[in-house]
Amino acid sequence: MHMPCQSCKKQPATVHLTEISPDGEKSERHYCEKCAVDEGYATKAPSTMPVNEILSGLVIQKAAIQQLADLACPKCKLTFVEFRNAGLLGCPCDYDAFEKALLPLIERAHEGASHHMGKVPRRIATPRPVETDLVRLRTELNQAVTDEQYEKAARIRDQIRILEER
Numbered sequence: 001m002h003m004p005c006q007s008c009k010k011q012p013a014t015v016h017l018t019e020i021s022p023d024g025e026k027s028e029r030h031y032c033e034k035c036a037v038d039e040g041y042a043t044k045a046p047s048t049m050p051v052n053e054i055l056s057g058l059v060i061q062k063a064a065i066q067q068l069a070d071l072a073c074p075k076c077k078l079t080f081v082e083f084r085n086a087g088l089l090g091c092p093c094d095y096d097a098f099e100k101a102l103l104p105l106i107e108r109a110h111e112g113a114s115h116h117m118g119k120v121p122r123r124i125a126t127p128r129p130v131e132t133d134l135v136r137l138r139t140e141l142n143q144a145v146t147d148e149q150y151e152k153a154a155r156i157r158d159q160i161r162i163l164e165e166r
Contacts, residue, residue: 007035015042073097134163 002012011032019027029041036042071080078090080098089095095102137160144153 003030005032005035006030007039008032011035017041068101071098071101130163130166134160137163 005011005013006029011034013030014033015031015036017029017031019029021027031039031041033042068080072078073090073094074097075093076090078094080101083089083094083098089098137156141153141156141160144150144156
C-alpha cells in the first residue's frame with residue numbers, strides 16, 4: 001500500500017523522514033519528491049542516472065583512489081596519503097611522482113593555470129620592457145652561439161650592453 005504525501009495528499013510519498021526528539025519521542029513525515037524539495041528536506045536531482053552507471057562510477061572511483069593510495073615518491077618514500085594528510089610535499093621529486101594527482105589540485109588553486117608564469121611586484125602593473133627585452137635577447141644570444149651564428153651573436157651582445165647601460 002502506498003502512503004500519500006502529507007503535504008499535497010495527491011502523490012505517493014517517496015521521501016520518508018523519522019525524527020527522534022531529545023526526550024525520545026519519534027515523529028515521522030512522508031512527502032512526495034516535489035513537496036520534499038518545496039519543504040527543504042530534499043534537493044532536486046539534475047537528472048536520474050541508471051543504477052548500473054552509478055555503481056560503475058563508484059567502482060572506477062574506488063580503483064582510482066586505490067591507485068593514488070599506492071603512489072609513493074621513490075626518493076623520500078612519502079606516500080600520497082601522507083601528503084594529503086599533512087599538506088606538505090617531502091622533496092622536489094614528489095612533483096613527478098604525484099603529477100597526475102597534483103595537477104587538478106594546482107589548477108583549482110590557481111584558477112586553471114598549471115604552470116608558473118612568474119611573479120611581478122604589486123606596485124608594478126606590468127613587467128618593465130627593458131627586463132623583458134634582456135631576457136629575450138639573452139635567450140636569442142645563447143641560441144645564436146649554439147647555432148654558431150657568431151655575427152648575429154655579436155649584434156645581440158651589443159644590444160644587451162646598450163640595454164644594461166640604461
